[in-house]
Amino acid sequence: xxxxxxxxxxxxxxxxxxxxxxxxxxxxxxxxxxxxxVRRAGxxxxxxxxxxxxxxxxxxxxxxxAEDAVAxxxxxxxxxxxxxxxxxxxxxxxxxxxxxxxxxxxHWGPAGAAGYELATGRPTLTPASDLDLVLRADGxxxxxxxxxxxxxxxxxPLRVDVVVETPAGAVxxxxxxxxxAEVLLRTPQGPRLASPDELWVAAPC
Amino acid sequence: MERFELRFSGNAPLVGRAHxxxxxxxxxxxxxxxxxxxxxxxxxxxxxFEKVWRATLERFFARHPVxxxxxxxxxxATPGVVSLRLAQALERTKA
Numbered sequence: 260x261x262x263x264x265x266x267x268x269x270x271x272x273x274x275x276x277x278x279x280x281x282x283x284x285x286x287x288x289x290x291x292x293x294x295x296x297v298r299r300a301g302x303x304x305x306x307x308x309x310x311x312x313x314x315x316x317x318x319x320x321x322x323x324x325a326e327d328a329v330a331x332x333x334x335x336x337x338x339x340x341x342x343x344x345x346x347x348x349x350x351x352x353x354x355x356x357x358x359x360x361x362x363x364x365x366h367w368g369p370a371g372a373a374g375y376e377l378a379t380g381r382p383t384l385t386p387a388s389d390l391d392l393v394l395r396a397d398g399x400x401x402x403x404x405x406x407x408x409x410x411x412x413x414x415x416p417l418r419v420d421v422v423v424e425t426p427a428g429a430v431x432x433x434x435x436x437x438x439x440a441e442v443l444l445r446t447p448q449g450p451r452l453a454s455p456d457e458l459w460v461a462a463p464c
Numbered sequence: 465m466e467r468f469e470l471r472f473s474g475n476a477p478l479v480g481r482a483h484x485x486x487x488x489x490x491x492x493x494x495x496x497x498x499x500x501x502x503x504x505x506x507x508x509x510x511x512x513f514e515k516v517w518r519a520t521l522e523r524f525f526a527r528h529p530v531x532x533x534x535x536x537x538x539x540x541a542t543p544g545v546v547s548l549r550l551a552q553a554l555e556r557t558k559a
Contacts (some may be wrong), residue, residue, distance in 0.1 A: 317512045371489060420539075431488040433488060434485075434486045434491075443549070449544055450542075452548060
């Protein structure tokens with residue numbers, strides 16, 4: 260099974276988490292909804308690096324699960340087709356931004372609290388929540404398309420964070436559009452500063 | 465959302481100013497400018513991590529004892545990302 264960062268995984272059992280020091284809230288959260296999010300370290304030797312979400316932003320816990328403990332996988336691209344379980348500005352903004360995003364040749368979808376709520380049906384977005392979106396750019400994307408997404412995001416009634424997933428790792432859309440000499444690149448090996456020229460050159464094996 | 469100010473004993477003068485990073489999930493914005501004493505103002509969307517901030521900043525100033533006024537707008541960055549952005553900002557003040 261291939262997994263990518265931001266994918267949400269439903270576990271066969273809330274006890275599937277492999278961690279020695281899991282806080283109490285993590286067990287409660289998994290009992291309420293046995294879903295975890297794939298971390299950037301991804302899959303290695305049958306183990307998937309995942310994160311557990313709690314109620315507050317301070318409640319995030321990193322753990323691993325066995326590949327065979329996964330009952331279902333939903334990617335951001337899958338979740339954009341899910342019907343929102345309730346009205347929230349993040350879902351309204353997602354629908355509105357969808358018109359811009361569907362007009363460019365890049366796959367996209369929600370991550371963060373919006374993605375989690377769409378996957379689990381569990382109220383997760385708060386009045387203070389941002390909307391996190393993932394944009395897949397396997398090849399060098401058209402700059403005007405990226406600028407159109409950034410403009411549309413800036414007009415949304417809440418903060419919208421767009422992360423661009425490239426073959427080398429992930430970069431914040433706004434940083435990429437700022438024509439920087441270097442960008443913060445999130446890779447499976449951890450974050451590093453990288454030249455924008457490196458983003459669409461496949462990493463050496 | 466939480467705000468706090470942390471003070472450190474830095475005395476190496478900074479040459480210029482810098483502004484790096486973005487306020488985006490898991491990232492932060494760092495503004496760095498010359499000052500007589502080292503004060504870091506942190507504004508973060510994640511509550512309850514002042515100790516982690518102090519430890520991360522202490523590591524940075526142990527390596528780079530600069531006299532700087534630093535403003536940080538954080539949106540849930542990990543200590544690794546914070547250290548990268550601080551190093552990037554310092555590098556940029558020399559440009």
